[in-house]
Amino acid sequence: MKKIFSLVLVAIIISIFTIGCTQTDTPQGSAETPTNDFDASRTINVVSREDGSGTRGAFVEIVGILEKDANGNEVDRTYEEAIIQNGTDAVMTTVAGDKYAIGYISLGSLNDTVKAVKVEGAEASSENVQNGSYKIARPFNLAYKGELDPLAKDFMDFILSAEGQAIVVEEGYVQVGTDLPSYEGSGQEGNLVVAGSTSVTPVMEKLKEAYEGMHSGVSIEIQSTGSSAGMKSAIEGTADLGMASRDLKESELAELTGQPIAMDGIAVITNNANPIEDLTIDQVKSIFVGEATEWSSIE
């Protein structure tokens, strides 16, 4: 008797789930076509990433949300009321589910559940990041002190070759040049230490695998310590190459030579139902610091 009841209960729950699923399909379907019922007087629901995230760090710096004063103090002025989500997927889900939301994610993760707006008239695409017309992009840099030794030089040549850049593109980032020489491996052996940014580490791992596959005598050690720590290691000489997911600071450039090895764009995303197509950097800034709080105020 008890068994029958629990079976009935399970059946009811399953039917509730299926009904729930079919119902949620409808609003998603209608959201794909731009609707006219977008109410511009509604508040902008800003979605940001958590403190410490590399994407947030790069975004606030490029857009100018991070303010620095003469004493070296830095203040992140991200809007206090901004929803904080801890991951690219969470930001996308939130923006996809809220008609009045705006957020930012790494360009490589963009898909059609959300809409990337143009910034300063340039569409968020790999080509525009590469030719510099899309402004919200950060370079992945490799930095070294003085002259490169032959092994490090050869590894650098490999990364900047057509083969190396193909790996960069495969990982979802933007290559640094178009006319690339193909890599001609010269027999190298030895050890190499690469230290720095956690954001660059995944693509560096792939490059290391490919390079070590070509040169059996080479062993590359990657230390994922963060951009600033990586630059410090390169200056102190504890690492042959330092990785940074940002531009080199002036103090670092005094000691090191930087070489961009890839670019990563940051797409500003809104809901598909949002009629806004184009924003300027200043508008993006005013939204994310909370100066513009209604959609009507930025049209």
Added chain:
Amino acid sequence: MKSKSFEGFMKGIFIVSAMMSILAIILICYFIFAGGIPFIAEYGVKGFLLGTEWKPSNNPASFGILPMILGSVYVTIGAIIIGVPIGILTATYLSKFCGDKLYRVLKPSINLMSGIPSIVYGFFALTVIVPIMRNLFGGTGMNIVTASILLGIMILPTIIGMSEASIRAVPQSYYEGSVGLGATHERAIMTVVLPAARSGILSSVILGIGRAIGETMAVILVAGNQARMPKGILKGVRTMTTNIVIEMAYAADQHREALIATAAILFIFILIINATFLIVKRRSAN
């Protein structure tokens, strides 16, 4: 001889198993406090507990967790307001009014509620409660009320289960005596049986508070997670648990220590709640 050594061996196994949980709790205590206390000492107890600004990426950074402490407290109070009346009334209904047939359906479905993973609750709230709140009150729909409703639902099984057991444990003679004195069925239950079960019900509420304050994955999806002083029940909020989960992935150095210190404060909260639970339980046993 053989059986004797075997018995000794098994005895050892049982003791080790029994010690496992104690060892685990000692290790957790050590890790949390060894990681958290030095930071609190360095940053200053007052600045950490009463600081109203949490801005780890500023230079110099500020780590005040008062917004998160208040966030946890507000959301928990909201969950109690929503969950406790429903829970106690349901427990009363289940134990004293409900027919046998309905009970066989109701009881398993309440048990099922406690088995649902919290992230599923969170996703439910994100797709159902958040849009409703957004349409009703505008804004983002991610606020203290939303989180409270969600947590209120999540603590129901805890409250109903324990309250029902304690209502059933009230001696039948209490009920019979009051009915014999002329009270109706309803009056006998509401004025005699329920008050007699009050310490058990109170324990269930305290356990519910413990569950609500410790809940993380569901809250993270619907609370908005703004790290600033709570500004009203229709604004977003960040709790201590979500603060740790959200920022742990990228945190380094001092920022990481600050998060472990947040965990230490949360741990102290849970200890206080459990101690209250034990006191209430002991009093009811006497």
